[in-house]
Amino acid sequence: MTTPYRAGHVAVIGRPNVGKSTLTNALVGAKVSIVSPRPQTTRHRLLGIATFPEGQLVLVDTPGLHRDQGKSTATAMHRWMNRAARGALEGVDVAALVVRAGQWDEADGFAYEALRGAGLPVVLVVNQVDRLKDKSALLPYLAQISEGREFAAVHPISALKRTGLQPLVKSVLSHLPEQDALYGEDEITDKSQRFLAGEMVREQLMRQLGEELPYATTVEIEQFEVDGALLRIGAVIWVERDGQKAIVIGKGGERLREIGAKARIQMERLFGSKVFLQTWVRVREGWSDDEAALRAFGYHD
Template identity: 50%
Template sequence: MPATDQSVPAEPAKDPRCGFVAIVGRPNVGKSTLLNHILGQKLSITSRKPQTTRHQVHGIKTVDGVQAIYVDTPGIHVEEPKALNRYMNRAATSALAGVDLVIFVVDRTFWNDGDENVLQQVARVTCPVILAVNKVDQIETKSDLLPHLEALSKRHDFAEIIPLSALKMTNVDRLEACVASYLPAGPFHYPDDQWTTRSGRFLAAEMVREKVMRQLGAELPYSVTVQIEQFKDSGRSLHIHALIIVERDGQKKIIIGDKGARLRQIGQQAREDMERLFERKVMLNLWIKVRKGWSDDDRALRSLGFDS
């Protein structure tokens, strides 16, 4: 289970290094996949749909006297049509304040207005910025990569430019070594066996939402959020009650599916992920509730755990 007790710091090695590393980029460039593979744990949920990540998620990796505290962020995007979108942008840009290092993730040889928007945010920081060019294994014409890297190097004074594949773990070790070299000397902030600051309740809610996003079409997932109403640990098992919140009656019917088939599939897949993470049997119960307009209502967002 994710550890959240910060009262017993790890005994760091001689001359330890410790610092905060923000992972930023436009939506769907692979930020969460990168963090999960660095940690060797599934912390941030993933899907092929943009803006899957909605909150800052802290992942901690402590190895050989180095503790890197990674901050996964929602994709920074230009359009802000709803309160939820504005919240995600604030969550992403606020992560840049006070960190020791930034990893700016981009997608292969693509560069668009979304990347340019993120670069404008990144250009304001005073700490080093590493540019991580992700998904290079998917570049069809490999000879395009080097000229693209050279063009990127002229856009900003990046500390390093590292081509990698988060999914294939190509060059991720090089990125981690680079991160370690830029972190400041100092004691660890967390015990060396703690890998996130997020609670089990948060992770359980995210796992349910991930399965909803992967099951449904392009538009519906953005009208869905998940609240954990019960998270009871009996020692050998966890009893979790999760409420799936949508905005319209029609969306509720879609998630339930024919005779409840889709909802059962969502629950089964989420429960299997939870049992792997929490390392115990999980009794998961799902309900669905319609809450009209929640994604564009600041008060509703706050009541659902979205910080202002």
């Protein structure tokens, strides 16, 4: 008897910086979602399409789900990201709640309650088990966080090292409807190359700048042209103040060149072609708390 093919949507949910994007990339087998050590690196809802012989997971990678702090303290950007995270629960078949091994706090509980409230089966994904110093603490930890909570399955994994992924895939697929693949076998995301190019630049901003500055930056792709075997890409990095512009450019333009060089390497890897990348830095005051600016920069509900 042949195993039926299953396909459906999987919300990848959790508090900020638990490895949701790393997990999405690991399952897809390609870098479709940017990654950095900083919380809230992911700003957009993004589909990662992971196709296997037995089924297809359409992974909805989202910004970290966190309590809305209210309009008095949250910027328009924060409100946008919370809407994107909550919107990921619409029309999905199962949720993967990602937590960091050895940790469970109020934010994890908040994410769990949001999923249960949506009536979704919740597969608990305990990430970064490779970082646990005391491996014997894992089973008591799993028992503790499962008590009083209803999980469809619990899977300890390391998304970075790609361990424990096969049982996770099998488990998640069991909750999806029997149907044909929703996307072609060669499709890995619903986002355009233009969008992904902007994300590759923004990833380097998140990785190379100080604590606060990355959150005051966004990237707009002004040029994306195919010139034979070459991609010509022009990226504008937007900041909120002149002082921030100077920091992004760096002494003699050194930092901007490094950001561009590393982003270009990532683009060439993902797109499979040579890239000529130009970058500029411009100022638009208060863009992150301006709904019109957010829409202009591609943050659409």
